[in-house]
Amino acid sequence: MAKRQVMFTFPPELVREPIIHNISQQFKVVPNIRRADISENKGWVVLELEGDEKDIERSIAWLTQKGIRVDPATGDVVEG
């Protein structure tokens, strides 16, 4: 099983959708939320995804396609 530490940033129109529930159902990944801040018009969640590497990749592709930004929880590694 693989683990990936990521941050989701939600656009306002998706704040009310049960996105995290959906990825756990659709892609067999286990989301483990560590930090979050959600309000009416914005939201971010820092969490760990656990599952098969392919399922994690597919879940991230689905999220990205829906308009949710997915970044490494640790920030960008590539520096100038």
Add this chain to the structure above:
Amino acid sequence: MSFARNLRCRKCGQEYPLQPMNVCDFCLSPLEVSYDYQAMAKAINRDKLSQGPRSMWRYRDLLPVEDKEVDIGTGFTPLVKADNLGRELGLEQLYIKNDCLNPTYSFKDRPVSVAASKAREFGFNTLACASTGNLAASVAAHAAKAKMKAYVFVPADVEPGKLVGAAIYNPVLITVNGSYDDVNRLCAKVTQKYKLGFININLRPYYAEGSKTLGYEVAEQLGWRAPDCVVAPAASGLVFTRIWKALDELSMLGLIEPANTHMFVSQAAGSAPIVNAFEAGSHHVNPVVPSTIAKSIAIGNPTDGYYALRVARQSGGGACAVTDDEAIAGIKLLAQTEGIFTEAAGGVVVSALKKLAATGAIKHQELTVAFITGAGPRTQDILASTVQSVATEPNLESLEKVLSLPGRTDNKGYANKDRGD
């Protein structure tokens, strides 16, 4: 002996032993080194620090290194009183911290020197980083000095010419077929699986500490005092937060009066997540997709973004973004007033400084230090259009014509007109 005691989560305060680790297991926030400041205060004083080597390692007691350091001659770079630039901007006490003059031409030598030293202590024989420029060069150089192996990960679309500054030190250059995000992801996996000292992943808490030496040096060079205002660039937010940490530590240790420095963060408008959050009054730094010529500070998802935002706010400072054209103008202004050739990140700092002075955010009498963190020659392609020459035939008549010089001269060879003597 180092006074470093443990790693502490910057968010939840959870503590961990000093080890290669960068993220809190509980809340996934960044870790930082904490120290026994009481013991440190008893062991150091101004005189002792001043008698140390003329390098960043005179501040060894304030760094988390136990064994012999990996040093390529970094630090104690000039703090220049910038009277010409100050006059242009209406600032009476302007100083430039010229960190272009480190061995690999950027401030990165400071954090990498500490991280490489810790890597050796932890038993790593390989250093690694993901970088297209300054960091790559510094890591490769320190690995060469320490007789360690270096892996440098690079997105495949980077022009080979940009890698010369790193390649000369003979690291293993690995071009990754994918986006920057793909490189981020691959590097995280590599660090989990292999025993590598990855400079800005598992060694990041130690890497960060090296940047504090910029703040220590400035305070010492000013005669042991903190500036009234600081303008510094931000990519991950690391150097900006560590300059502040350095001033805070010196005042806590009684080496300077309590620091009341206003910290101003500057970013390129095409990659300004911290400035955006500051201006929006937000507590969260929303990631962006970078698009700027200032590649050395083009980070869309800054690890220390939240903390940089907090420093700017709590210090009564501010945040300022400038366009790429303004960054170019800043490079030229610094070069043509102070004779210092910086990269685009330095142009961002100078143009931000200009705006902050013009709006009165920085007042004319305040002692202000602008941090120039990287040299220009490595990225001079962005300035190609500035080369403008006049052509002459190889004779005086032609030269005098194109330069509009008066033709008649006295017997010393001076033009009679405009001699001024």
